[in-house]
Amino acid sequence: MTHLRFNSTVVSSTPPASLNEGEKHLYSKLFEKFQPTKLIVEDISGGCGSMYQVEVVSSAFKDLNMVKQHRLVNETLKEEIKGMHGIRLTTKATA
Incomplete structure (x- = not known):
């Protein structure tokens, strides 16, 4: 398992257990x-998977x-986006 640290938040290759399947x-x-x-x-979207908010640094x-x-x-998400109503996306480059 890979772990990366950002502002004391651990980003892991294993998704957090609190996330739903989508x-x-x-x-x-x-x-x-x-x-x-x-x-x-x-x-x-309230759990139906039609709208996501995503932040990637x-x-x-x-x-x-x-x-x-x-x-x-x-x-990267083109196939998944086909089935969504929308996606709110925030991206940023690391220093």
Whole structure:
């Protein structure tokens, strides 16, 4: 199991047990692709999986503007996004 530390928050390759199945799926895909220092995935649709709020902080975004960062995440989740009503996305490059 990989652990990364960011502002005293541990980001693990294993999704937190508190996440529902949809959140865990997105978390795992994003962790694998971006090896983030911060990763938050939250189903904000009331549990039905139609709307998610996602925050990803990763060195993979270094020197990329926000649009390009979001495109990378959207490409990673393109199949999952097809079944969603929407996604709120926040991305940031690590220093």
